[in-house]
Amino acid sequence: MLNLFDDWQRGSIDLVRSQKIAGIKVPTVVINDDGFLPAEVDSPIKQYRKQTGEPLYFDQVQVPRFWQIKGDASGAQVYDLNAKRAEIRFFKNDNTRFVKQVEWLNATGELQWIDQYDQHGQRFAKTFYAKGQAKLKQYYDAAKNVVIDHHLTTDDIFLYIGGRQRHFANWLELTANFLQKSDYQLDHIIYNTLNQAFFTTLKLPNKNASDVLVWQEGLGDELPGNMRFIFENQTRTKQIWMQNHQAWVQYQEKFAKPVDADSQSMDVKVQQLGTIYPHPRGNQMRPAILIMTNSDQIEMLSVLAARLKNFDFHVAALTEMSEKLLQIGEQANVHLYPAVSFAKAKQLMADCDIYLDINRGDQIMDAVRAAFENNQLILGFNDTLHLPELVAPDNRYDETQLDAMIEKILLAMVKPAVMEQLIDSQREFAGDAKVETYQKRFNELRS
Known part of the structure; x- marks a missing residue:
């Protein structure tokens, strides 16, 4: 069994981490090596480099x-x-x-x-x-x-x-040649794109092989062409596991029947998988709101702080802050952390229970993901979201819906049942999976 990925990106990292949390050991090969692969992740070119030394400052x-x-x-x-x-x-x-x-x-x-x-x-x-x-x-x-x-x-x-x-x-x-000359077991290849990894599997021997496409994207009105190819032809791929919860729901509603009555689609089994996210803590319903930003363009921050006077707003940045932010920081319940350290950022993640994804510009420190894993309630504006796949649709607002956002924050903070339901919905939308689901899928694949 082998993980084969185009790139070492978020979806690949999540899949490997989910396997590890479930106690499943699968070696990993990445086709496009950017030079910063983890030590345990292999690539077709990694064998030629000396694995010592520090990064170049x-x-x-x-x-x-x-x-x-x-x-x-x-x-x-x-x-x-x-x-x-x-x-x-x-x-x-x-x-x-x-x-x-x-x-x-x-x-x-x-x-x-x-x-x-x-x-x-x-x-x-x-x-x-x-x-x-x-x-x-x-x-x-x-x-x-x-x-x-x-x-x-x-x-x-x-x-x-x-x-x-x-x-x-x-x-x-080159990749197919590398794999066949390696010591990796190629009977079950787990891959997560219909691009390079998929086409590489087509270049490998088909006999006794049973590969899995882990689908991490959404679905449109029609199945992607290469997914249809899998359904309609005898390939190594025998299963498709849906990590994206919305894609799984949509597949059941629109595509669960065979693509073509004369095709081989019934030979391909489609199941839900999801992602195992670590959650070091639960939401404690503290009136502490976190915003992490790399710019001073934080939508409605001053208005939100003025209307939610009983909440503390913690705004952290990697760099020094502009005069605009410093002026907002003069509001009694707004606390600024310019040039924030990793230790302080981690502490803020642990101390806050609401995350507002309302800053423009790039995300820093993978903040939205960290907020999700810490079971913070995440809300944001439609045009400021950095990771919409982790923000439940009901928690996304137009800027004209500020009153509705404020009302939800207040309601969640005074009613534990509401906060619990919001966090559950947030996790369900993100496809939060159980360890048992992973163990079952991989045990069935090996059997």
């Missing part, structure tokens, strides 16, 4: 003499006098300032190449550009030798290993 990037590096919490730039010569991208916007990639520019500001770094501070890949188009991506081993040339215009790949050259038509062929 932004001011450690090698630049020509007299050039300068200027940076803040969101990113950094390299300057030759007043001319910008490179853009430094960070792995996270959490103020750690570890380098993920450096985009080098020529004297006219045109992108020339991108150096990609891993979590050990090694430059493991370089992408060359011409007239704004990516042409060639090279991957390096620990000794800085080129091990892979990926010609991006044709998708051709050349692997150089043991003094020999081998050609692959694309990255999927």
